[in-house]
Amino acid sequence: MKKKFIYLDNNATTKVDDRVVSEMQRYFTEVYGNPSSLYDLGQEARKAIENARERVAKILNCNPSEIYFTGSGTESDNLAIKGVARRYQKKGKHIITSAIEHHAVLHTVEYLGKKEGFEYSLVKVNNDGIVDLDHLKSLIRDDTTLISIMYANNETGAIQPIEEIGKIAKERGIYFHTDAVQAAGKLSLDVKKLNVDMMSLSGHKFHAPKGVGILYKRNGINPIPLFHGGHHEKNLRPSTENVPYIMGIAKALEIAYDEFEEHKEKIYKLKMMLKEGIEKNIEGIVLNTPENSVFNTLNYSFKGIEGESILFSLNDFGIGVSTGSACTSGSLEPSHVIMAMGRDHAICHSSIRFSLSKYNTEDEIRYTIEKLKEVIDRIRRISPYKQ
Numbered sequence: 290m291k292k293k294f295i296y297l298d299n300n301a302t303t304k305v306d307d308r309v310v311s312e313m314q315r316y317f318t319e320v321y322g323n324p325s326s327l328y329d330l331g332q333e334a335r336k337a338i339e340n341a342r343e344r345v346a347k348i349l350n351c352n353p354s355e356i357y358f359t360g361s362g363t364e365s366d367n368l369a370i371k372g373v374a375r376r377y378q379k380k381g382k383h384i385i386t387s388a389i390e391h392h393a394v395l396h397t398v399e400y401l402g403k404k405e406g407f408e409y410s411l412v413k414v415n416n417d418g419i420v421d422l423d424h425l426k427s428l429i430r431d432d433t434t435l436i437s438i439m440y441a442n443n444e445t446g447a448i449q450p451i452e453e454i455g456k457i458a459k460e461r462g463i464y465f466h467t468d469a470v471q472a473a474g475k476l477s478l479d480v481k482k483l484n485v486d487m488m489s490l491s492g493h494k495f496h497a498p499k500g501v502g503i504l505y506k507r508n509g510i511n512p513i514p515l516f517h518g519g520h521h522e523k524n525l526r527p528s529t530e531n532v533p534y535i536m537g538i539a540k541a542l543e544i545a546y547d548e549f550e551e552h553k554e555k556i557y558k559l560k561m562m563l564k565e566g567i568e569k570n571i572e573g574i575v576l577n578t579p580e581n582s583v584f585n586t587l588n589y590s591f592k593g594i595e596g597e598s599i600l601f602s603l604n605d606f607g608i609g610v611s612t613g614s615a616c617t618s619g620s621l622e623p624s625h626v627i628m629a630m631g632r633d634h635a636i637c638h639s640s641i642r643f644s645l646s647k648y649n650t651e652d653e654i655r656y657t658i659e660k661l662k663e664v665i666d667r668i669r670r671i672s673p674y675k676q
């Protein structure tokens with residue numbers, strides 16, 4: 290029998306929880322009506338998604354009317370950023386975001402800059418990969434309408450000072466969006482405490498399927514929709530609601546917060562075990578994950594070695610990790626996130642991200658440490674490096 294794959298790439302995507310699959314099942318084959326249809330089979334589907342909306346709203350501490358279901362995290366980011374930038378462009382055409390955003394945010398802002406005459410500024414991060422609040426304040430202009438800063442970074446796990454940024458934005462009358470895709474199930478999503486106007490989530494990062502997202506949008510903000518069609522999701526996101534996936538994402542979010550403490554404790558323990566194992570056994574490393582980070586993510590650079598060669602060597606042992614962002618792996622671009630932290634090129638090319646989940650075990654971590662040491666020693670023997 291084939292050995293079980295050791296999956297340590299949970300910031301790229303996650304396994305769907307069996308309970309989520311069961312929850313979704315009925316909505317494929319039994320309650321398959323169109324929620325806009327007036328007969329019972331449609332209305333039952335309508336009730337189900339409104340119930341899912343209420344359950345999500347409870348976790349985000351907002352009104353259910355402020356929850357919108359979308360097709361992905363990327364779509365939620367695009368809808369929030371393009372929608373608000375375009376809607377309020379008479380007020381100003383300046384956007385602030387950070388140098389370490391996911392491409393779903395960074396490329397969206399760059400597009401608005403290149404094609405629609407917006408201007409944007411990138412907030413710097415410190416050596417820990419955390420945004421510099423003084424720099425942020427200095428970038429604010431009279432024509433700034435939108436700030437978009439992620440909650441937790443996908444490559445390093447660094448947690449950003451969202452509450453403070455929200456306060457700054459509010460004082461200046463600027464809308465604040467956060468890409469919280471990497472925070473779901475790992476940090477509180479209370480939108481009132483976080484002072485956010487809009488927040489993006491993606492199901493497949495917390496054990497729901499790929500292809501379903503959430504946008505929280507405070508009532509009173511009116512982004513211009515990306516699509517035009519029917520009246521679904523209060524005209525903001527037309528398209529027949531994906532009922533099974535909506536039920537799945539709500540269930541997954543509920544599980545993540547019902548079992549939060551248990552998973553946090555378990556996963557953090559595994560992360561610390563991996564951290565100690567690496568730091569005790571392997572020389573020539575640079576830690577790219579700060580103290581203030583989400584409990585599942587650990588990122589190191591291994592001096593003198595290309596991240597890709599570690600990735601493929603670990604794959605030979607049935608271990609899955611990533612070199613920074615999945616979007617840049619396969620290309621020779623160094624990680625823009627590690628670059629923004631002021632590390633030199635070679636360090637950026639040698640970064641490896643370990644991202645854990647509730648499905649990992651101590652045995653898997655022990656095996657990973659052993660194989661990682663073997664792999665690094667072997668590669669360094671072939672091409673010696675100078676420290």
Ligand SMILES: *Cc1c(COP(=O)(O)O)cnc(C)c1O
Nearest residue numbers: 361362363391393443470471491
């Ligand atoms: C994965 C990810 C996204 C994109 O979400 P999709 O649902 O895959 O489109 C956006 N932002 C961050 C921080 C992510 O990690």
